[in-house]
Amino acid sequence: MTTIFHVSDLHFGRPAVPAQIEAIEELIQTDKFDLVAISGDLSQRSRAGEFQRAQVFIRDAEKVSRVIVVPGNHDVKWWRAPLGVGDQSRMYDNYMQFISTDLEPVLRLPGATVVGLNTSQGVTPRTLTWNVRDISIIGDLRPSQFEKADKAFSTGEPGNAKVIVMHHNPVKGELSQRHGLKRTKKILGAFAAMGVDLILCGHDHQESVHYIEHTRKGTVISTAGTVSNRSRGGRPSSVNEIEIGPKTIDVTTRIWSSEKKTFVHGPHRCFERSVA
């Protein structure tokens, strides 16, 4: 059994709620998950101080768990290289200084190969839409990233679950009615082709769990809600807990209870792990 604590959109800075962050930090220390996955938007405005607080959070989690982190759109200074003009690496300077120089880490755990993909690539011609609100919000994945993931999975332990961690949601949010990514059909098709079992993402600020059926194999998508005061539709903050067994993937949403000052167990779903 591989256990994952999936948290997203912490937004350290003004949106962060100290009591909720403290409760999560405590949960991580007591429950000792195999993996803590943070699917982006650690900061609100890519500021050094926000990332420094995130760095403390990550270092504490690393004392008891493996940790994987990928950047979210709020973690990228897209204005430094708009439309691909300028030095792309400058967009990630604070992220790289305080969080990681690796924007796409690969972790190999007993039972799971976990691949981080960076969907937060700033403003590029590929992410432009007719909706002006989408500027800097929409994510992207390129063919070279699929190749990288496929290679990491194919060199993983046979039978290991294939897990992707990325920021943007490939399934429409229920309230937002928006995808985080363009070309979602193509993207989910590419993941299906490489036999991905589980996608961990965020960005929508509303928790959800989906199962996408493909002809050969299904993919479970865990979209973690936010842990901040920016939750969609005034919903309480939430995190997802996942257990990957040899035959099943269980996802439980834990929801903030302001009364109990912790994240209490909410809806639970169990999926059969189909074999490709």
Ligand SMILES: [Fe+2]
């Ligand atoms: Fe966010």
Ligand SMILES: [Fe+2]
């Ligand atoms: Fe986001």
